Amino acid sequence: DSGVTQTPKHLITATGQRVTLRCSPRSGDLSVYWYQQSLDQGLQFLIQYYNGEERAKGNILERFSAQQFPDLHSELNLSSLELGDSALYFCASSPDTWAEAFFGQGTRLTVV
Amino acid sequence: AQTVTQSQPEMSVQEAETVTLSCTYDTSESDYYLFWYKQPPSRQMILVIRQEAYKQQNATENRFSVNFQKAAKSFSLKISDSQLGDAAMYFCAYRSAGGNTGKLIFGQGTTLQVKP
Numbered sequence: 240d241s242g243v244t245q246t247p248k249h250l251i252t253a254t255g256q257r258v259t260l261r262c263s264p265r266s267g268d269l270s271v272y273w274y275q276q277s278l279d280q281g282l283q284f285l286i287q288y289y290n291g292e293e294r295a296k297g298n299i300l301e302r303f304s305a306q307q308f309p310d311l312h313s314e315l316n317l318s319s320l321e322l323g324d325s326a327l328y329f330c331a332s333s334p335d336t337w338a339e340a341f342f343g344q345g346t347r348l349t350v351v
Numbered sequence: 352a353q354t355v356t357q358s359q360p361e362m363s364v365q366e367a368e369t370v371t372l373s374c375t376y377d378t379s380e381s382d383y384y385l386f387w388y389k390q391p392p393s394r395q396m397i398l399v400i401r402q403e404a405y406k407q408q409n410a411t412e413n414r415f416s417v418n419f420q421k422a423a424k425s426f427s428l429k430i431s432d433s434q435l436g437d438a439a440m441y442f443c444a445y446r447s448a449g450g451n452t453g454k455l456i457f458g459q460g461t462t463l464q465v466k467p
Contacts, residue, residue: 241395272454282442282457295452327394336453342396 243343251349257318264332271313277326353378357458372428374443382448385426391439438465
């Protein structure tokens with residue numbers, strides 16, 4: 240157990256819908272990363288937050304957004320979902336930008 | 352931009368034998384970190400080993416070792432005495448040492464099958 244908790248573990252939803260994925264980082268970790276793992280794109284970095292502020296952005300679609308709350312948990316919001324958004328979404332956390340990041344078990348999103 | 356390439360989509364090894372997984376990367380940076388992650392069927396991403404680019408000595412963690420060739424931009428993973436539990440997908444990853452982000456850039460992954 241990495242100490243990073245992601246909910247839900249599985250999510251099935253229809254095209255056009257909106258979902259929210261939640262991540263609770265390890266206790267004391269200020270930095271949260273979101274990654275998407277899909278069959279065609281592999282593992283891709285989406286976005287990073289550090290102590291509530293956006294720190295880095297990858298190839299994140301405009302339909303996707305994220306935030307980190309004062310208690311340091313983070314949410315990834317996916318809207319206007321398409322079939323191609325079906326993927327495994329990982330959250331990782333680390334104490335700061337330089338330390339090792341630990342991954343959660345991921346949320347499997349299926350868009351039907 | 353940095354890229355990471357794993358040219359072996361699948362590999363297989365006999366239990367107790369040794370296998371080497373390949374990884375190459377492209378970067379103009381001189382200081383960075385390289386990692387190997389293991390993803391078993393449980394989907395959990397597990398850090399196997401890490402290498403700092405400024406260190407010439409190859410990293411070793413028990414049965415896992417790397418061959419880091421900085422000039423060739425090559426970073427291979429050797430698994431000795433392979434065990435059934437080593438069966439998983441393995442990802443090579445790159446992280447800049449500079450800047451203000453610890454984001455990882457991953458290769459496409461190599462699926463390792465271990466035969467009993």
